[in-house]
Amino acid sequence: MSTARLAWVGAGAGCLVLLALASVAFGNREISLHELIAALAGDANGVGQAAVAARVPRTVLALLVGAALALSGATMQAVTRNPLADPGILGVSSGAALAVVIGIAFFGLSDPYGYIGVATLGAAVAAVFVYAVGSLGRGGATPLKLALAGAATSAALSSLVSAVLLPRVDILTTFQFWQIGGVGGAEWDRIGVVAPFLLAGAVIVVLSGRGLNTLALGDDLAAGLGTQVRRTRLIAALGAVLLCGAATAVAGPIGFVGLVIPHLCRLVVGSDQRWLLPFTAIAGAGLLVAADVLGRVVARPEEIEVGIVTALIGAPFFIWIVRRQKVRAL
Amino acid sequence: MTATTLRAGRVHRRQRNALLIAGLCVALLGVVAVTLMVGNTFYSPDEVLRVLLGEQVPGASFTVGELRLPRVVLGMLAGLAFGMAGITFQTMLRNPLASPDIIGISTGASAAAVVGIVVLSLDETAVSFLALAGALVTATAIYGLSWRRGFAGARLILIGIGVAAMLHSVVSYVLTRAAAWDIQAALQWLAGSLNGASWERVAPLALATLVLAPLLVSRRRDLDALRLGDDAAAALGVRLRPTRLLLILAAVALIAFATAAAGPIAFVAFMAGPIAARITASGASLLVPAALVGALLVVAGDLVGQFALGTRYPVGVVTGLIGAPYLVYLLVRSNRSGASL
Numbered sequence: 001m002s003t004a005r006l007a008w009v010g011a012g013a014g015c016l017v018l019l020a021l022a023s024v025a026f027g028n029r030e031i032s033l034h035e036l037i038a039a040l041a042g043d044a045n046g047v048g049q050a051a052v053a054a055r056v057p058r059t060v061l062a063l064l065v066g067a068a069l070a071l072s073g074a075t076m077q078a079v080t081r082n083p084l085a086d087p088g089i090l091g092v093s094s095g096a097a098l099a100v101v102i103g104i105a106f107f108g109l110s111d112p113y114g115y116i117g118v119a120t121l122g123a124a125v126a127a128v129f130v131y132a133v134g135s136l137g138r139g140g141a142t143p144l145k146l147a148l149a150g151a152a153t154s155a156a157l158s159s160l161v162s163a164v165l166l167p168r169v170d171i172l173t174t175f176q177f178w179q180i181g182g183v184g185g186a187e188w189d190r191i192g193v194v195a196p197f198l199l200a201g202a203v204i205v206v207l208s209g210r211g212l213n214t215l216a217l218g219d220d221l222a223a224g225l226g227t228q229v230r231r232t233r234l235i236a237a238l239g240a241v242l243l244c245g246a247a248t249a250v251a252g253p254i255g256f257v258g259l260v261i262p263h264l265c266r267l268v269v270g271s272d273q274r275w276l277l278p279f280t281a282i283a284g285a286g287l288l289v290a291a292d293v294l295g296r297v298v299a300r301p302e303e304i305e306v307g308i309v310t311a312l313i314g315a316p317f318f319i320w321i322v323r324r325q326k327v328r329a330l
Numbered sequence: 331m332t333a334t335t336l337r338a339g340r341v342h343r344r345q346r347n348a349l350l351i352a353g354l355c356v357a358l359l360g361v362v363a364v365t366l367m368v369g370n371t372f373y374s375p376d377e378v379l380r381v382l383l384g385e386q387v388p389g390a391s392f393t394v395g396e397l398r399l400p401r402v403v404l405g406m407l408a409g410l411a412f413g414m415a416g417i418t419f420q421t422m423l424r425n426p427l428a429s430p431d432i433i434g435i436s437t438g439a440s441a442a443a444v445v446g447i448v449v450l451s452l453d454e455t456a457v458s459f460l461a462l463a464g465a466l467v468t469a470t471a472i473y474g475l476s477w478r479r480g481f482a483g484a485r486l487i488l489i490g491i492g493v494a495a496m497l498h499s500v501v502s503y504v505l506t507r508a509a510a511w512d513i514q515a516a517l518q519w520l521a522g523s524l525n526g527a528s529w530e531r532v533a534p535l536a537l538a539t540l541v542l543a544p545l546l547v548s549r550r551r552d553l554d555a556l557r558l559g560d561d562a563a564a565a566l567g568v569r570l571r572p573t574r575l576l577l578i579l580a581a582v583a584l585i586a587f588a589t590a591a592a593g594p595i596a597f598v599a600f601m602a603g604p605i606a607a608r609i610t611a612s613g614a615s616l617l618v619p620a621a622l623v624g625a626l627l628v629v630a631g632d633l634v635g636q637f638a639l640g641t642r643y644p645v646g647v648v649t650g651l652i653g654a655p656y657l658v659y660l661l662v663r664s665n666r667s668g669a670s671l
Binding site for chain 2: 084137147148151157162167304305307308312314316318319325
């Protein structure tokens with residue numbers, strides 16, 4: 001079993017490299033193989049080479065954000081034991097978005113560290129709120145209650161976002177594109193700023209893999225096996241919120257990656273979190289890069305933002321999961 | 331409990347409801363009157379009345395007759411349509427969350443309308459019918475997808491949320507590509523706004539409301555019977571399938587025409603029903619109160635949005651700010667009481 005999993009991880013990584021190459025090669029301008037190799041070798045002369053050089057940071061950002069969102073989604077699903085958990089559906093991304101908007105509009109936020117801090121804070125507040133509302137009453141946090149609390153909170157937060165934004169024409173343009181979710185405006189500086197946060201979140205989440213495995217058995221059994229249930233849950237959730245907040249701060253709210261990828265990965269490598277989490281990161285990175293390439297190729301010479309592509313792919317998947325559940329389990 | 335006390339209670343409730351409906355009408359008329367008078371220039375009630383009676387009043391004829399009147403009429407009709415459609419869905423599916431703006435039907439109408447306006451540059455009437463087609467297709471899709479060895483409200487709501495997410499991304503895509511529309515206008519439309527109201531825009535919605543609202547009101551007993559559950563309704567003599575089909579079609583059409591004219595004004599369809607349920611006596615039909623509450627919400631929200639907040643907000647932002655906390659509150663309350671949503 002272990003070798004099969006290793007083979008899957010290897011295959012996933014191989015696909016990822018191919019997708020990354022495709023992301024550098026395809027776009028508005030077509031590039032010959034020769035130009036591509038020259039550009040990757042460090043030659044900066046020529047239009048084709050320049051296009052490649054512009055696509056590299058974008059690809060790196062898509063990889064990072066995709067991995068972060070997928071990891072965050074997988075962790076949220078494990079922490080809440082809820083198949084519908086996803087930073088977008090649970091309203092966590094909207095929390096980050098509102099915090100950023102308020103920061104820009106009222107506090108003149110422009111520092112990239114500030115963005116990340118504020119976004120993470122907003123994500124954390126929204127996550128706590130949604131979980132608190134969703135777990136009220138009988139039966140605790142059922143998937144239906146959590147998803148509804150998340151959708152309601154999302155709706156509430158997005159009307160607050162439009163209330164803050166509408167009178168401010170000056171920040172509207174920047175924000176509108178950020179809000180849809182895209183990696184088009186990637187720059188090395190911003191990637192450099194966000195990468196340590198994403199790394200920290202990923203390390204926290206992957207290290208809590210063992211604890212999450214026991215949580216899947218139910219709280220009582222997990223406690224019986226010596227897991228500190230609350231602490232494990234809190235630390236893993238912190239990692240998930242950090243990942244989602246930082247990813248949202250650089251790329252805007254991108255939905256459904258965190259929902260789709262963990263489910264697909266579970267089919268492939270099983271539900272052992274120690275395998276699932278790394279594989280989820282690889283697959284999430286792959287999905288986001290693929291969605292970005294697709295968005296660039298389909299609507300040439302224009303682009304479809306990656307957030308739109310993931311919603312179009314992810315929402316039918318969400319519906320499929322809902323249809324599979326028994327009504328009682330909802 | 332004798333027959334006399336029962337009858338007395340019924341008479342009392344009926345009187346209370348008549349009083350309530352009258353009160354809502356008066357409140358609505360009051361807000362409409364204020365809306366017609368207030369603005370950049372203030373016109374006295376006398377001048378407004380003369381314009382309404384068709385006299386030519388310098389200045390006021392244009393401002394009141396051509397700008398403020400279509401706006402307030404559009405607001406009233408859209409609110410009426412949203413309120414009625416919302417309560418129809420909520421009653422039929424026996425769940426306040428099953429309102430058309432939450433389960434994605436409004437988003438379907440929006441997506442079609444946005445494509446019609448931005449991509450195809452259609453005129454007002456064509457946009458309305460395109461929105462109707464979009465809403466119908468969405469409603470059919472949601473209904474079909476949530477049918478799986480029986481029917482469950484919870485599944486329908488979740489599937490609706492998924493469908494809404496997908497359609498929402500279509501709307502954002504089209505709006506970001508619209509060169510002629512600046513982003514502010516796009517965002518206003520997304521929130522729902524009465525800006526740019528004109529008689530041409532009001533006309534399709536007015537016709538639809540004139541046909542569909544009396545139709546729904548005439549079937550309100552069937553709707554109330556459906557609230558008791560399918561079996562009970564059938565026992566009371568409601569023919570389930572045709573009735574349900576008729577009610578859904580009428581509600582979806584109201585949503586579509588209102589959305590095409592004013593955008594998806596946030597949460598009006600969702601809020602009007604529960605508010606009406608709070609203020610009416612139990613057992614009374616909620617259709618007319620919900621419609622009036624919807625109209626009141628939109629017209630008052632527009633008044634507040636235009637003049638009370640410093641900058642001019644579209645009405646959808648105001649109703650969104652009221653509706654979103656209300657939605658969360660309803661959720662908290664129903665979770666606490668352990669009611670299966």
